[in-house]
Amino acid sequence: MAATEQKKEKKEKPLNEYVDPPHRSALISTLPAHGTAIRKSHCAKPTHHSILNLPSLTHPSRLLTHSIVDIYVGPESTHWPIHEKLLCYHSPFFASIFYNDKDKKSNSRSSSSKSYGLPDDDDHPFELLVGWLYSRAIREPKEEKDLGSLLDLYLLADKFEMAKLADDVVSVVRDFYHSTGTYPGLRRVQYIYSNTDDDNVMREMMVGSIARYLALGDTIPNHWAKALRRNGQLALDIIRSVQEWHLEPRVVPDPRDPSADRGRLGNGAFSAVEDERPRSQGTDGDNTTASAQTGTDGADTAPTSADEGESEREKEDKPSQ
Numbered sequence: 229m230a231a232t233e234q235k236k237e238k239k240e241k242p243l244n245e246y247v248d249p250p251h252r253s254a255l256i257s258t259l260p261a262h263g264t265a266i267r268k269s270h271c272a273k274p275t276h277h278s279i280l281n282l283p284s285l286t287h288p289s290r291l292l293t294h295s296i297v298d299i300y301v302g303p304e305s306t307h308w309p310i311h312e313k314l315l316c317y318h319s320p321f322f323a324s325i326f327y328n329d330k331d332k333k334s335n336s337r338s339s340s341s342k343s344y345g346l347p348d349d350d351d352h353p354f355e356l357l358v359g360w361l362y363s364r365a366i367r368e369p370k371e372e373k374d375l376g377s378l379l380d381l382y383l384l385a386d387k388f389e390m391a392k393l394a395d396d397v398v399s400v401v402r403d404f405y406h407s408t409g410t411y412p413g414l415r416r417v418q419y420i421y422s423n424t425d426d427d428n429v430m431r432e433m434m435v436g437s438i439a440r441y442l443a444l445g446d447t448i449p450n451h452w453a454k455a456l457r458r459n460g461q462l463a464l465d466i467i468r469s470v471q472e473w474h475l476e477p478r479v480v481p482d483p484r485d486p487s488a489d490r491g492r493l494g495n496g497a498f499s500a501v502e503d504e505r506p507r508s509q510g511t512d513g514d515n516t517t518a519s520a521q522t523g524t525d526g527a528d529t530a531p532t533s534a535d536e537g538e539s540e541r542e543k544e545d546k547p548s549q
């Protein structure tokens with residue numbers, strides 16, 4: 229049997245089906261045909277450049293040219309044909325692969341060199357990335373478990389240096405927590421911490437939210453107490469977030485003043501750490517059943533998947549905002 233007959237083909241949907249209906253009709257005529265051939269991944273490591281010779285393009289239609297690149301994602305090498313200028317315009321990562329190569333070879337590359345493999349990435353987050361490329365829209369999460377895919381999408385945007393996409397994902401996640409009156413759960417925070425560097429926008433949003441959650445509470449949840457004891461960087465970042473509030477001195481209790489409330493409870497003790505209770509009683513303040521699968525305290529190890537998560541609820545007796 230010929231080698232070409234032995235290759236497995238994967239049936240794929242047209243790219244326009246990955247775009248939400250309100251944005252779909254205007255895109256059907258511009259999208260490349262979504263092929264079925266599955267090829268071997270091309271995994272050459274890109275060289276990053278601070279200055280890229282990208283075209284000056286202001287109108288979206290100028291990004292949808294006849295030049296197509298082939299991206300192969302995941303262990304099954306799912307094939308994604310994408311407009312080259314569109315991808316490179318939004319991603320310096322891919323621009324460093326395709327545009328700089330093109331400049332060096334004076335447009336003499338063969339078609340096979342317009343391929344790039346991402347065997348270690350997952351299909352679904354990349355599917356969301358492609359949908360954003362062609363619609364500039366992100367589907368809003370309806371419940372906490374939907375945030376897992378968005379966090380994976382954010383990490384892809386961070387990896388591919390897609391600043392606008394990353395900002396859009398942060399905005400959607402931030403709006404979800406604010407509108408639902410919840411805060412990021414420990415597993416969500418750990419997942420982002422284990423996959424990002426310092427001064428990362430998503431990390432700063434999450435740790436700032438947790439700083440507020442803990443500051444407004446009368447007790448510290450046991451799982452957070454354990455995590456803070458083990459992760460000095462997280463504790464330090466929470467203090468940094470509090471400092472960014474720029475509180476006026478008069479609103480902060482002064483422990484040095486014997487005539488004033490020194491910020492302790494009536495019994496003269498610091499706020500307590502909540503006792504451990506069975507997970508079925510909701511010790512984490514989670515609003516989904518996903519937290520029941522994340523272990524006893526969640527303080528020892530970071531999750532390996534964004535699907536492991538939970539949210540902390542707003543304190544019912546919180547002060548007015």
